Amino acid sequence: EQAAVKAAGSYTAATGGTGGPVPFELNLQPPATEIAAQIYDLHTWMMVVCMVIFVAVFGVMFYSIFKHRKSLGHKPATFHESTTVEIAWTVVPFLIVIGMALPATRTVVGMKDTTNADITIKATGMQWKWGYDYLKGEGEGIAFLSNLSTPRSQVGSPGVEPTEKRGENYLIEVDNEVVVPVGKKIRIVTTANDVIHAWSVPAFGVKQDAIPGFVRDTWFNAKHTGTYRGNCAELCGKEHAFMPIVVKVVSAEDYTIWVDGKKKEMAALADDPSKVWTIDELKVKGEKVYTSNCAVCHLATGKGVPNAFAALDGSPAVTGPKAEQINVLLHGKKSGKFPSEMPAWKQLSDTEIAAVITYTRNTWSNKAAENIVQPAEVVAARK
Amino acid sequence: MSTSTIDHAHDQHDHAHDHPHGLSRWLFATNHKDIGTLYLWFSFIMLLSGGVLALMIRTELFKPGLQFFQPEFFNQLTTMHGLVMVFGAIMPAFVGFANWMIPLQVGASDMAFARMNNFSFWLLPPAAILLATSFLVPGGATAAGWTLYAPLSSQMGPGMDMAIFAMHLMGASSIMGSINIIVTILNMRAPGMTLMKMPMFCWTWLITAYLLIAVMPVLAGAITMTLTDRHFGTSFFNAAGGGDPVMYQHIFWFFGHPEVYIMILPAFGIVSQILPAFARKQLFGYASMVYATASIAILSFIVWAHHMFTTGMPVTSQLFFMYATMLIAVPTGVKVFNWIATMWKGSMTFETPMLFAVGFIFVFTIGGFTGLILAVTPIDIQLQDTYYVVAHFHYVLVAGSLFALFAGFYYWSPKWTGHMYNETMGKLHFWLSLITFNITFFPMHFLGLAGMPRRYADYPAQFTDFNVVATIGAFGFGLSQVFFLFCVVLPTIRGGKKAADKPWEGAEGLEWTVPSPAPFHTFETPPTFK
Amino acid sequence: MSSHNAAAPYYFVPGPSKWPMLAGLTLLLTMIGASAWVNDVSWGPYLNFAGLAGIIAVLYFWFGDAIGESEKGLYSQRVDHSYRWSMAWFIFSEVMFFGAFFGALFYARSISMPWLGDIDHKFIWPDFSAQWGNIGPAGTVEEFKTMGPFPIPTINTALLLTSGVTLTISHHALRAGHRAKTAFWLAATVLLGAVFMGFQVYEYMHAYSELNLKLTSGIYGSTFFMLTGFHGFHVTMGAIMLSVVLYRVLKGHFTADNHFAFEGAAWYWHFVDVVWLGLYIVVYWL
């Protein structure tokens, strides 16, 4: 099996696909999994049958349009029913439809079979990013958030031209990619924190809604190494277009290397929450946390969006008692003043929460009296 | 008509014989023709408004990046475009046709409940006002998509509640309108007109009306649950309290799928009237047309979850809904074949109504085929929520429903206005619409296949080229409709060649036995049919 | 009037009327008021009530016109048929409305609840056991007790069934031309309906104060109160219709063989009755 996988080579070379969309593409993206290949073939089959029917039906119609005209002196016939032909053109389409549905049945059953996965990864949709937890198999325990990495300066905003040239992977690139080994059955378990999102990667033939409070699953087994790009495919609010999915499929050896690296990285990150930080250290770290998590709604300027997202600049919640703010970050807040609520940010580490709070308390015009929060305080508040 | 029989009840009608004039004629109307006109104007204005929203969408999508609108506003545009087009433009337009034509076609003096008829209409402007002003409230209009999926709908501002109430009004309007249509058809046909002799348009509307009274209340239930989830702490669609967001989708699509046939069956009816008239040959397979329409309607109740293949249903449900959906191709095919058999060996001419009718068959079938492709579960999972779906439903809704409405306008406007439209202008409108329509929506198939998601305010740059084409096409299509208004509709109302009572050589039906324009009162005593 | 007026026009079409348009306008006010109210805008409730008062007034005049026309003998047999068809299909649409809520109850109980409790969902809801009538997996809902069929719902069932009988007696009396008897049994029907509603209110109070069962009690509370609440609302509407009919009986309207308003209201009442039986079984027993 391993040999077969090697032979398949990288996606780009083997299929001519890029792992994402290409300009002027007229068909489905080149398949990278068995299921995607079946879908591709089903689609081709459907197209062929439909084309044949289309040409036949409209061939007849246009023939009639050109021949049976009054201007050519054609006199109208008087027939207006025929049980035989009417039965025929009920039965024949019925048989055609069966011919279409039967091959699809096998694929439906195949797509639904999520058993015997080598690796299980939970993908959690959140407004507006994906969270990944490696639940089972090699790499178990790895967890990270995956944010759009295209800078806003490439996107621009109404009336403001983008200040940076758009990259090749504009809007389909992320800071933390999902990494999986090639030729292994990967089960993706989806869920969501807030509203429905959908985890989709076209080259894998995978699209699964992520539903808050429920879990669903899907699977893929990539035949080629490469980087695959997909999108959130269920309307989930304003940044729906800005929460892409990137999956990197690597060889088994490279996967092991990645897992080791990631584990070390996580260990390093899971810094000792009892460490006491200086305010400047926290502010530097906090700014990063802010940019990748909070700025979508509260904006880099901390001004928020009127009637949609709260301003943090000058907000009493930020300049007032710190216990209150810690509480909001851990548990979220529904003030009723805004249509969407502030979600809970429990999934951030203690240090990250402490850092981002410290950052907001000392930035823009904010000069909070309680101007620093240490990770230990967050640990205490979690209990 | 009524002169042939002795009208012993004549005196009761005197009060209505002097036409109401001025504003009160329209505000207090009880005349089916006036109410029909009101409906038609209302829906045309909604088409233009929804079209402007569409052009705003297309403008933003002309190239990647955010040029004109914030994404939250973009989502409002998409949502309101869908709602306005479905509930404001297409549905009321067909009701307008029903009002004008059904009493004339069955030989009834008016709709069964003339006052309720006006009430049905006067619920629509309030609904439109609610929808339009919802853009102005804090948070703006609802941006949850026209499907209003929970729990995103719970995050919306007051605009969402206004949309919910607007839909309640439009739903009530549809239910009352449908009851009126059902009763008119079942109870007020002229003597001799048995059900199986009824014009096809009446048949399709009768069946549509049943669909409406069956599913509009279900939609009302769904959005009422949304409302109570939003404000009164219920947990219908909230897993935390034991509810389920997917339950919303089931209830919505139980309404939603029949809804799309509500928007196409009357279109089938119009086309079935026009083809025989211009082929100068009777409709082929009348009875099987009726059965096919009924089969489509019945099947439409058991296919709803084809909109939900990616929600992760059990495999048996996926298969069931795939098979059931694909079955609909059979009766729809019967209709297409019957139409072509009607044309076969006819003596055809191609005035504008016929052009639109033939255009309808051609382009609608493309949309039907893409629907069938989407019905195949694995393919749908690949294409769900991409522009392929957007292409599919604009093929069936714009080139389907809207083109049939245009066809019907050209066919019956002589009866409505007493004038012939200008044939050259009509033909120009057809060709402009057909070409720009395809420029707009054909490339969307490619975008969808390549993976461009719908409801995206911004997209990866690889999708740029086809989006450029679509946007250009959309403006062309929009201008074609402006052309329609100024070069066809208004001139025809203002003047033009006087229309004969029966301007089409091959047309049949009672509507052509009354003068053009149809007098204020017709068939006060029923005509005898055949 | 005698049986259908032979002098009635073939099909009476009313002349211009301002009521439909005013009804639309008042509903606009009602809906704007409601939108504002649910969003805690201070003028919301006032506008909402003003709109509702408006619509009631409009309906009063509108129905007044219709009753007047009927009493003047303008409605032919055919118009009568129209009314019958329309009432029947209106009731059908109401059935579908209830269908949405029954469907929700069925779906929640038989599909999503077991789902939430299954092994896969242990990821999210580790200690949830999917018994019907639970407080939901998140623990955000307060503990409550469910509502059983005894004693109130069973009494109410008896009341409604009895009211169906009294209504039928009244109808027979009307057909036989016994006006006093008609009125008596009709009044009894309305009274039974009112008692039903009284018990229903009592049951709600009991639910809120003793069982801690509220509208906010998760999916159980949601379906329980929305189903029984909408039913109660329909009982109220039905009782109002019957009261209007009663008033008209007392005023001497209707004849032995021409009294569609009576029959229409009666159909509606029986429909409400049947819905109740459904509720009694699926909400209280199962």
Ligand code: HEA
């Ligand atoms: C007028 C409206 C209309 C009509 C008529 C249809 C008709 C059909 N639709 Fe469409 N549909 C919509 C409006 C409509 N649809 C809308 C609005 C949406 C999106 C909603 C949203 O998400 O916002 C949608 C979405 C939609 C989906 C979900 C896509 C997704 O979101 O993933 C599917 C999937 O099955 C589907 C299928 C079909 C099918 C099988 C038909 C069939 O009825 C088509 C039948 C017709 C033919 C097949 C052609 C003629 C037949 C022949 C010539 C006979 C011979 C043919 C054969 C035997 C093959 N539609």
Ligand code: HEA
């Ligand atoms: C029911 C009928 C209907 C009709 C007729 C249309 C008509 C059009 N729609 Fe449709 N559309 C829907 C129903 C309809 N749509 C639905 C249900 C959705 C899904 C919504 C959702 O996702 O929730 C949708 C979504 C939708 C999208 C996807 C949006 C997204 O996913 O973000 C797009 C994108 O191009 C689009 C474009 C168009 C265009 C260009 C037209 C054109 O045909 C419009 C043409 C008309 C005019 C343009 C008006 C006339 C012109 C003027 C008044 C003057 C101004 C003109 C100029 C200056 C040129 N529509």
Ligand code: CUA
């Ligand atoms: Cu997340 Cu769309």
Ligand SMILES: [Cu+2]
């Ligand atoms: Cu559908």
